[in-house]
Amino acid sequence: MVWRDYQKEIADDHFFYVRSCIRQSFFPGSEQFFLHLMREVLGKDVYENPSHTTCTGIGYHSDVVPFSTIQTVVARHYALMKEAGYKNIAISCVTSFGIYTEILETWKHFPEELEKTREYLYKATGREFDVPENVVHTSDLVYKFRDQIASAAKFRLVNKLTGEPLRVVEHIGCHYAKIFPKYGIGGAEFPHVLSGMIESWGGEVVDYPERRHCCGFGFRQYLVQANRGYSLSNTVKKFTSMKPYKPDLVLTNCPGCTMFMDKWQYTIREMDGSTFGADGESIPVLTYEELAALVMGYNPWDIGLQIHMVQSEPLLRKMGIEFDPRDKYLTKDGRQMPIPKDLINS
């Protein structure tokens, strides 16, 4: 009974898709694979309007975008959704997800804000909007279809050499369910969105003391260069806590978490030589779509794993995925791209 209260309703089809600001740049394979999975593999209707914009979450959390402005920007996205005839919204960024849920809850508790936003949007653009019926994060959708992915799996999260399940750290973005728990699977206390995927795909979820600690992302901490030590310290605290459990992989559902947990490992290594994986290696940090693609047997270089700061070769070897290192930096038409030097884990 209690666990049922922690579930959320996830629509089955027909989604209006909104993009992240940074995801496409740092992990381009994630979005590509998500859309491929939903449209081609699962046959779902996912619509994206090219004129949708940033949610302005970065500006909002940096105090340069007022709340009334961000409400109007989000209302415009709802208007585009209404114009296209959709009622379910799929949000690919956890920061945006937090923004959308915060605004929906605001409108619920302060209806005058909703009316004000309707007026602002109409005066500015002549558009009208409806509140969406179903709000999901894209990781909710991969969670919903995790067993279908598992049934199509070519590789499992199992160490091919030892036969043991891979130890996977799941890291859920803070804005996914810590602010408004009812919008997340398992709420803030028992978030199951990533651990459900790991379990379905054969891995073992690592429980460690700082499991729910922030990744170190946090707009106020990193936007000003001199403050980035705070961000980095958070990441060090988290990685130090997980290190004794020897994780093979970190799985995240937030673009910011993926970026920071990936790139800060390089920074920490450069600063004091610390690494957190086994045998002096760093720990690969993947998004849930990248992991789903690996499980389903897609070529790791087609899903962009080479773009990560921490390279994934140790993980690929453990999973028994065959790859050709010569293909790693080839373009789709076979031209050689420049090969980065001193790659981590490569």
Added chain:
Amino acid sequence: MDKFGFTLSKARVIDYEANDRTIVDYIIEREPSLKLCIECGCCTATCTTGNFTDFSLREIHILLKRGENEQVRQKIKKCMLCGKCILVCPRGVNTRNVVSLARQAFRNTEGYEF
């Protein structure tokens, strides 16, 4: 700092697992009354050294128990071993012996000379 424009800020949490408790273990083995200390601060209130400097025997006891030895090693030099603190301690802790043993422990384990 030169390379990135920022540095790693050291956490201020007390990491009991990482801290070295060999000094306090050495003292308690020889002066078990340290375990009776309730950190009331009577020793600090009566301390002549503490009256003129920032030396605090109460703080020393806390730091020792936490295993924050680096700070203890620096602060403990100031004690004159007069023993007034023993007279006022409501729990009967032989505070002077704690200081002596701490110095002895640092000398024995780290070769530190006071």
